[in-house]
Every structure is written in structure tokens, then in C-alpha cells.
Amino acid sequence: MTTTGAGSTGKPGRASGLAALAALMADETRAGFLLALLDGRAWTAGELARHAGVVASTASEHLGKLVAGGLLTEERQGRHRYVRLADARVAQLVEDLTARAGPATAELPRTLRESSAGSAMARGRTCYDHLAGRLGIALTDALTVRGLLRQDTGFALTDAGLHWFAAAGIDLDRTGRRPLARACLDWTERRTHLAGTAGAALCRHVLDAHWCVRIGSERAVKVTPEGERRLAELLGIEATALR
Template sequence: MTRSKDPVAPGLAALAGLIADETRAAFLLALLDGRAWTAGELARHAHVAPSTASEHLGKLVAGGLLAEERQGRHRYVRLAGTRVAQLVEDLAAQVTPDAAQRPRTLRESNAGSAMARARTCYDHLAGRLGITLTDALTDRGLLRQDTGFALTDAGLRWFDEAGISLSGGGRRPLTRACLDWTERRPHLAGSAGAALCRHALDARWCVRIGSERAVKVTPEGERALAELLGIAAAALR
């Protein structure tokens, strides 16, 4: 068998092979909520046996896509970092569900609607909420999108005046465009997107709902976003 002379090819093939399994893909998508899950929780989420989940998780940890933590008898896993989260979200954005994958029950339909309306994408806000926030920041001259995402000077002041700290991002870019897989438009990611999401959850502008990544805007959040960004409450529901 002829092998590629490109030194990157074997690693790329191995990475693709890790993701090219429906159970492992389900685990990666679930972990986009930014939290650590136990093997049992992921097994129930993907409807597989605990032994099957453990085998798949071992491969994902060994392949560098997941990080493992142990507390007592419990084993927790999370995505290995923002680069892995970006890879999973970017791949998910390329997939258009066909009729066979569409909701079969009212419960599935409601869950899908909630995810499309507002959710976390690893550590930033996505769905219609993420797009609405990104558009509001852009319309008010706080975020530029013409040459890639970048906060303006006014945008930096806005984050500071809103009490949203942008420190602690390390080498991570301050802003990054992340293609939203339901809206098919970019929303704000990077350390600024993460800071905005973290503040929204800490200040209870948003609360998590259910066991998925879905969130909803609270009345406090509606008032705050109307005051800070001029967003109508109806656009957040």
C-alpha cells in the first residue's frame, strides 16, 4: 500500500477516524456545553451500554480530544480545550439534518427548538441569541466584522463599563467568528465571547434549561440587554 509522504497525513487520518463514529460524535457534541460529564451520563445520553461508553471515551482521551479527571470513584471527561470545541462546532455546521434525523416526537421538537433559540457553544453563546448579541454589538459599532471579528475601542470600553472582564484569555484570540450550525451565520467567540457568556450566566441574564446546552434569557437578562445593547425582549424569546 502506498503511503503519503506528507508527515501530517497519518495524524489527520487518525483524528478523522476518532470522530467518524456516531457514538463518539454524540459524546463530543454533548460536551460542547463546556461542562465535565461522567461516563455514565454520556452512556445514557448516547443510549449505549456503560462498557461501550468507556471504550469510546478511552479512545477519545488517548487521541487528545478529551481530558479526563477523577474524583473518588467518579471519572469525569471534558473537551480538551477550545481548539477541540471549535473543530467540533465547525464540523457540525457543515451538516444539514435530513428528514430521517428530524424530530420524531413533540419532546424532541421542543428540545431542538430550545437549542436553536439559545444555547452555549462550549464557552460562548450561540443560536439565535448568539446571533442577536453579535448583530447588536456590530450595529452599535462595538464589534467589526468587515475584516474578521474585532472589538473596536468603543467595544472595549463597553465590556469594561458593563463589568465584563476580558483578562485571563492567555494566548487565545480576543474575538473569533464561530459559524453557528443552526443559524448558518457567525457568532462571537474567542475570549470576549467566553467572557460575555460567563457574565450572562453568573448575573443570571441566562439560565441553563434541561440536560442539553440550551439556555433561556431571564427577565433580568431582558432588562439588562435592552439597557446595554438596545435589544427588544421579543428578539430574545
């Protein structure tokens, strides 16, 4: 008797579930929506439609599939429908797949504006709720060099690191199931930066304190003069590494 691949594993549902997830992300418009939502904010269907260059009905159809597939959550306020990534695990999946795709799949910028936006994203951006790009790498390297973060056995804050976050006034919520520190592969730098609870807390702090500000309509951020001064004081990072 001939057996199928699914039958031989005894878990046909797992294979079909993986195939369904891959199919959800295999459409370029839906992939574009997921990448846009990596900024961690909620977007309206209209905003995502304009971002992707599709009509509202097309955007609505794609968003319905992403919500049904568990990759997005939605809420309605009056006439507006807002969507965001379902959770940090979805963000990690999207960022990891983007890094795996590599730069060879990226289109060359067609205009000076696109080129400038791409440079800004590579310099510093949010990756869902933590910092990425050269800024994220600079912060991760500084924490590691000072013995506040270990990378030799996976990402982990040291005791000194826990004290540093407390002394800097950065609250670490350790009540949830999310890892305190996690490595996230950066798709522009091809290196890992700090994610997890600590990465999210650090990102939230630098934005709330206006050490960094968002720029443009993408996920790009830049360090302010106050941020340069404070990060130099706290981590010894030279301003040139933050620009």
C-alpha cells in the same frame, strides 16, 4: 520508480494524523459524546452512556479512544471519572464540522419532547463557553450595529467595544494566546456568532448575573426577565428577539 501520495508530500505523518483524527470522530457514539460536551461542563462516563443510549462498557471504550486521541481530558474523583473537551480548539473543531454537516444530516424529531428540545437549542444555547443560536446571533448583531464589534475584516472588538465590556463589568482576560474575538459558524442559524475570549466572557457574565439560565439537560439557555431588561439597556435588543 512509483511514489506514494504521502511520499510525494514528504509528510506522511501529517496525512496519517489527519486520518486518525477523522476516524476518531467518524463513530456516531463518539460524535454524540463530543456534541454533548460542547456545553463546556465535565460529564461522568455514566451520564454520557445514558445520553447516548449505550452500556457503560461501550461508553468507557469510546471515551478511552477520545482521551488517547487528545480530544478529551479526564479526571477522577473517588469512584467517578469525569471527562470534558480538551480545550477551546477542540470545541471549535466540533462546532465547525457540525455546521459543515448542515441540517440535511439531522434526524427529524420523533417526539414532542425532542421537538421542544430542538427548538430551545435553536433559540439559545452554549457553544462550549460562548453563546450560540438566535440569542448568540442577536448579541453579535447588536454589538456590530453599535460599532463595538467589526466583522468586515474578520471579527475584532473596536476601542469602543473594549470600553463597553469594561463599563459593563465584563472582564476580558487578554493574557493568554486565545483570540480576543473570533467568528464561529452557527450550525442552526448558518451565520457567525461571537466566540473567543470576548464571547466566553460575555457568556460567563450573563450566566453568573442570571440574565440567562440553563434549561433541560442539553446546552439550551433562556433569557430571564432581568436579562431582557439589562440587554435592552446595554445593547438595545428587543425582548422578542431573545425569546
